Amino acid sequence: MSETSGPNATINDCEDCVAPAEAFSVIANETRLSILEALWKAPERPVSFSELRREVDMRDSAQFNYHLKQLTDHFVASTDDGYEFRQAGKKVVRAVLAGTFNEHPEMGPFETDSTCAACGAALHAYYADEMLAIACSECEKNHGEYPFPPGGLNDRTREEILDAFNQRVRHLHCLAADGVCPECNGRMKTAVTHDDEDYLGLEVRVDHECEQCRHRLYSAVGLSLLDQSDVVTFHRDHGVDLCTKPYWDLPWCVSDEYTTVRSEDPWRIRIEIPLDDEVLAVTLDGELDVLEMERETAPSAAEDATAT
Known part of the structure; x- marks a missing residue:
């Protein structure tokens, strides 16, 4: 395949790329989808021409060869040992398995x-x-x-x-x-x-x-902290496995009640995460990078009442 080089090359610069409409027309055929499915189910790849034709159950060798050639280069690669997927072919099969094209459940x-x-x-x-x-x-x-x-x-x-x-x-x-x-x-x-x-x-x-x-x-804003190591450790110290806890059970992930904007130019955003008798205060910038991290003792109910 001919490709452009350089840091600013884009998909539009590819000389041999297939137009999207043409690509979809290639796979809009039951036999070709059956070929991709047979290739996917094969215990080992590459898969020979005869093995693929047998799995697809098509007697006409010439007709099978025609459909296989339509897939070759863009969805399937031909090697000395048989046929293998290209990434585009894998994506088509995965999309079918995911139900994206043909399932609409509620x-x-x-x-x-x-x-x-x-x-x-x-x-x-x-x-x-x-x-x-x-x-x-x-x-x-x-x-x-x-x-x-x-x-x-x-x-x-x-x-x-x-x-x-x-x-x-x-x-x-x-x-x-x-x-x-x-x-x-x-x-x-x-x-x-x-x-x-x-x-x-x-x-x-x-x-x-x-x-x-x-x-x-x-x-x-708090949702960005779910995999932050200090935040994970803070929860572990309080007996909470943050990696498996549903994000919607964490108020600071679905609400801005615990979020305070300290400044907007530059961005300084403080997230307070309360657990038991402690609060983890995290300050982020506009790129969601952590600037400060503090563990503080949570105010008592009496202190809250006095502050109010």
């Missing part, structure tokens, strides 16, 4: 074991349009709504679906904070917003947007 709402960070009522989960959402049954506060492929519902109980969703949301935001779009791997830009729009019930929030595909993620 689920819920169903009750979770968690309570609302705003009012304490029961939280419910529901699934529609390939999005899973967690929301309050009383005040309707949104605790997060994110893409979740239909395949993630297969062979899982509701509890297991919520566990998988929790880990997926953490992964999505971790990639976004690192500047990588979880959808297309393009460059993700991060911005802190402080306004009266009250989106997601937040006046202070983090906006992630991909410069390439325009995919967006929004969250409370």
Whole structure:
């Protein structure tokens, strides 16, 4: 394949790349999808021509060869030992397995074991349009709504679906904070917003947007601290496994009640994380980098009353 070189090369500079419309037309054929599926299920790869044809169960060798050639170079690679996937071919099969192309299930709402960070009522989960959402049954506060492929519902109980969703949301935001779009791997830009729009019930929030595909993620500022080592250690010291605890059970991850904007130019944002008799205070900049970290004794009820 002919490719351009240099730091500013883009997909539009590729001389041999297939136009998106042509690429989709290539795989819009039952036989070709069957070939990709047979290649996926093969115990070992590369797979020979005869083995692939046998798995697809096509008697006409010439006709099978025609369809295989349509896939070759862009979705399948031909080697001396047989046929192997190219990355595009793997993505097609994974998208089919995930149900992205052909499944449109709905689920819920169903009750979770968690309570609302705003009012304490029961939280419910529901699934529609390939999005899973967690929301309050009383005040309707949104605790997060994110893409979740239909395949993630297969062979899982509701509890297991919520566990998988929790880990997926953490992964999505971790990639976004690192500047990588979880959808297309393009460059993700991060911005802190402080306004009266009250989106997601937040006046202070983090906006992630991909410069390439325009995919967006929004969250409370605290969500960016879920994998921060000192924050994880602080919770471990209090007997809490932060790595598995649902993010919607952590008020500082879904609310800005514990968030204070110290300044906007430059950004200085303080997140207070209370646990038992301690508070971990974390100060972040506009890039969500940690500037300061303090462990403090939590004020007693009497002190709170005096301050009030």
